[in-house]
Amino acid sequence: MKKIFSEWLKRNKIHLLVWGIFIMYETVIVGVVFGVFGNLLTYVAHYTLILSLFYFHSLIALPWAQKTRVGAFWRLPLILVFQMAVYVCGTFAVDSVLIAIKSITHIKVAKFDYQFILRALYRGLYFIGISSGYYFMITYNKEKRRAEELERIRLNNIINQQRTEHELSKAQNAFLKAQINPHFLFNTLDFVYHKVNTLSLAASDAIITLAEMMRYAIDSDKKGDFVVLSEEIEQVENLLHLYQLRKNNELAIRFEHTPEVGGLEIIPLVLLTLVENIFKHGDLNSPGHEALIEVYRDDNYLHLNTSNLIGHKHNPDIPHTGLDNIERRLGYTYGDLKRFSYGAGDDNYFTVSVSIPLLPLTALPASAAVLKGIDR
Structure with missing residues (x-):
């Protein structure tokens, strides 16, 4: 008081x-x-x-x-x-x-x-x-x-407007540099490919495959908000091919996908990131423990599943940055309609399960449909 x-x-x-x-x-x-x-x-x-x-x-x-x-x-x-x-x-x-x-x-x-x-x-x-x-x-x-x-x-x-314009100018400069750098990189890879083509078919094959993958990753933001799944499947096969070349085709990994999924559209780099996660944290050299990548669909969902033996150097306390990024992107695009889970089981296998709804964009959450501006 x-x-x-x-x-x-x-x-x-x-x-x-x-x-x-x-x-x-x-x-x-x-x-x-x-x-x-x-x-x-x-x-x-x-x-x-x-x-x-x-x-x-x-x-x-x-x-x-x-x-x-x-x-x-x-x-x-x-x-x-x-x-x-x-x-x-x-x-x-x-x-x-x-x-x-x-x-x-x-x-x-x-x-x-x-x-x-x-x-x-x-x-x-x-x-x-x-x-x-x-x-x-x-x-x-x-x-x-x-x-x-x-x-x-x-x-x-x-x-704030002046600061934004300054940042935009910096971003434009960075974009121009980004356009120059890949151009130089691809020209260099092409040069190396022609030099080693007569010396080692395996090396030249690896170079051209790597160039295709890098071009896909760099150009993914220019393809729009969605890509045809067949393009990403092709890059996954390229990635598997590169790893098998390095390990003399001794890696225990299997990639299964049904033909009808190729024409579906998803946000880019989802499947590719899941496969990269297997190579980063998985054990692909243990006999009898094959890693599996599955892509299939049912009436309502597109399913992307991976399963692999956990590597000996795997640290469970390290955050799964790539997977968490996928989950955020899927949540932003598909909202509560998406299904996403991952984790390690008692059998020491790490599994990831992604289910994406097979809906036209007009049926997606408002944030996705408005921002994408794409109609199937």
């Missing part, structure tokens, strides 16, 4: 100071000019009424009267008449009570005559005028702060 009162004093100290000076000034002037000094109760009663009129007019009446430009023509006179009537009647009631309890002694009976009404109206209008000035002052300050805030937001937007 003490803290609340302290905060209230801090927040209203200017008001208290100004009103204190004003009340002291009026008390002294009236006492000197008219030779009448009231007691504390008289001052408290009358200034409570004045303060109520002042803050009601500035904080409630005027904001209500000016809610609409047209409504102000009838609301303002109405609320003004209402306030003055309440103030005049309130002043008469306060004086009557103060006289009755002998707090006012220089007047014997309170008279509700035209002189009293004129005095009360003059004093009421006097404080309403001051209150109106206070209202316009705080309204001006609010609008000034609002304008300053809007200007600050505008300047921040300009700064």
